[in-house]
Amino acid sequence: MSKKPFHTKILSGRELAGFIKERQAHQVTTLDNPPKLVILRDSDDPVITKYTSLKVKYGTDIGVLVEDRLTPTAQLTDTIDALNHDPAVTAIIVQLPLTDPSLTDDIVSRITPIKDVDNLSGQAPYTPATAEAIDWLLAGYDIKLAGKHIGIVGQGRLVGRPLTKLWQNAGHHLTTFTRQDDLTNLKNCDIIVSATGVPHLITTDFVKPSAVVVDAGTASDHGVIKGDVADDVRNRPDLIAITPVIGGVGPLTVSVLFDHVLTASQTRTY
DSSP: OOOOOOOOEEOOHHHHHHHHHHHHHHHHHTSSSOOEEEEEESOOOHHHHHHHHHHHHHHHHHTOEEEEEEOOGGGHHHHHHHHHTOTTOOEEEEOSSOSSGGGHHHHHTTSOGGGBTTOSSSOSSSOOHHHHHHHHHHHHTTOOOTTOEEEEEOOOTTTHHHHHHHHHHTTOEEEEEOTTSOGGGGGGOSEEEEOSOOTTOBOGGGOOTTOEEEEOOOEEETTEEEOSBOHHHHTOSSSSEEOOSSSSHHHHHHHHHHHHHHHHHHHOOO
């Protein structure tokens, strides 16, 4: 009897997000007033505009009001202060990166914690959306983390750092890497999550057979959005699972974000 050929499972966040979206749309109908999310960005970078447009569409689909504001960097602080005090505004996002990243901490720390649905300040009662989405994605496909060696590449504020904290608090065994580290050590990892924004950083030489690979990195290369994982990894049939080029972590990140918006709408006291 011949052995069944190995086929890599595709981790489609889009499929899972569809079920979550139905539940959220129903939740919105039970509220007296639809929640309102304001997204502030100071750039027309194609990666930023892509993700902003996805959030606007998602909000429209479930009945949440989403306002996309292109705001000069110098006006962000005053704008956030006004939105904090506006009772019609449920949630605020500053879409990163800013044109001057050195201002990030000062600007995001202005957001009132309950309205800081991406927890960019680190003071809000939410796990940052992309980190939580990765956790949801693996759970949705019944990929167990217990007893596995996990490698997280990148320690940025949006993904790597909060995901490391989330999984360390859950007691999982993990190793963190920066893009400058010797990534051949990823060969020891059963599960690899990469979120550096360096196109094709993770090559097949760094990935062992039967690994799970989650690509949470995005960058614009001549107007084309690319992830951290190289094509030679995606073409391998001997992995347990891998996220697709499009439709992996991204759709679930938006779902998580709107879960936080709904939580904010139910807990605000103003």
